[in-house]
Amino acid sequence: MTQPNIAVPTTLYAQRRAELARRIGPHGVAIIPTAPEQQRNRDADFMYRPDSYFYYLSGFTEPKAWLVITGDGRSTVYCQPKDLEREIWDGYRLGPDAAPAALGVEAALSSSELDAHMPALLDGRDAVWYPFATHPGLEARIDGWLGQLRARVRYGTLCPEQQRDLCGPLDEMRLVKDAHEQDLMRRAGQISAGAHIRAMQLSARMLRAGQEVREYHLDAELLHEFRRHGSQAPAYGSIVAAGANACVLHYRADTAPVRDGELVLIDAGCELDGYASDITRTFPANGKYTGPQRTLYELVLASQHAAVAATRAGARFTDPHEASVKVLAQGMLDEGLLDKNKVGTLQDVIEQRAYFQFYMHRTGHWLGMDVHDCGGYTEPSEIGTVSERKDALTGQTIKDRPARILREGMVLTIEPGIYVRPAPGVPEQFHNIGIRIEDDAIVTATGCELVSRGVPVEADAIEALMRA
Ligand code: GLY
Ligand code: MN
Ligand code: MN
Secondary structure: OOOOOOOOOHHHHHHHHHHHHHHHOOOEEEEEEOOOOOEEEOOEEOOOOOOHHHHHHHOOOOOOOEEEEEOOOOEEEEEOOOOHHHHHHHOOOOOOOOHHHHHOOOEEEEHHHHHHHHHHHHOOOOEEEEOOOOOOOHHHHHHHHHHHHHOOHHHOOOOOOEEEEOHHHHHHHHHEOOHHHHHHHHHHHHHHHHHHHHHHHHHHHHHHOOOOOEHHHHHHHHHHHHHHOOOOEEOOOOEEEEHHHHHOOOOOOOOOEOOOOOEEEEEEOEEEOOEEOOEEEEEEOOOOOOHHHHHHHHHHHHHHHHHHHOOOOOOEOOHHHHHHHHHHHHHHHHOOOOOHHHHOOHHHHHHOOHHHHOOOOOOOOEOOOOOOOOOOOEOHHHOOOOEEEEOOOOOOEEEEOOEOEOOOOEEEEEOOEEEOOOOOOOOHHHOOOEEEOEEEEEEOOOOEEEOOOOOOOOHHHHHHHHHO
């Protein structure tokens, strides 16, 4: 990631580190590496992006860096040393001398000193905390430091007795977004909304002019709008799916033609200073929904309205999903996608998960620094409450635990959809229609704030802007 656009006072990161220090206890030590650089091919790397946990606690975007926080609240950054020759080739390095003032940490050292320092830093701590199963090789490296410490027990060293998963406390902290994070997510949502509008308008304009449109033309519009507003990159691989491609859930923008009379599903959002947006709109390539397209579009939209209405502090994470499933399942019966004589009543469709043929994903996920953000989906205050049931479709035993209770400041997506692959008994007019409508919601006391509605969802409003 290049330097962020928005200057953030180092006190924000210091507050987060202090809170983490409190959570790991006075005698704990937390070790947080940033992400490695990733080779793309031969000597070309992928664009660098720091590790989300590391960036959340430091605001530091350079690779080959580590953060060590001790329970007394002291933070040390290990970073790349200054090196004029490497800086000529690869760019500026902050360096350990400038890091304490720039990052607001108590101390900074060269990354090359980490291995020499860590055994002494672990000596006498009760627990060593690090993100489990996140950084390949980290466990072995920590084992090496602990092994060196243990080799000196006869000289009085004390090994920590516990290794603990730092994702626990950090995920809880990241799950509730502070004012700075909410503001960034509003901006990211606004930029992405503009990009969707731009792609919709280009599609209609090119088709009206008789030009050939391909998925990559629309992808280029998205990228242009993201970067024009300072977004570092798309938050995930943009999905630009023309026609039947919309029924492939993880389709990527490619070369398929965007045809007059077909729908286009775009699922794309920018990342801004480390925070993701995640928006899906499904629009008619030429600017006008056909009858069957509009029928299913209105159904998905109604299910999204129901899910939005179910999203507020105090509700469960699963409430929006259940609300949207109810509307979608009823619509599938009404439109003949499901045969009442075969699948029974609405309640049967829900209990037997018959709707799964056309709606096979959940209605949302946490959103934050990562598009599928961290944070537990079960309610921590009810851990231990668990019931078992047999899944109607797979026959597998599922453990049901109470879903997370939503709190103000949590951010989630609301993204119902319907995907109609041709199959015996499925009305032909709906074949190959794939529709998803996805918005980003900040939970409030009384409902939610949709930060992605800079691009409309109503069918009439989409047609109007595509005429413009
Ligand atoms: N764009 C990924 C998702 O909607 O979950
Ligand atoms: Mn999503
Ligand atoms: Mn999405």
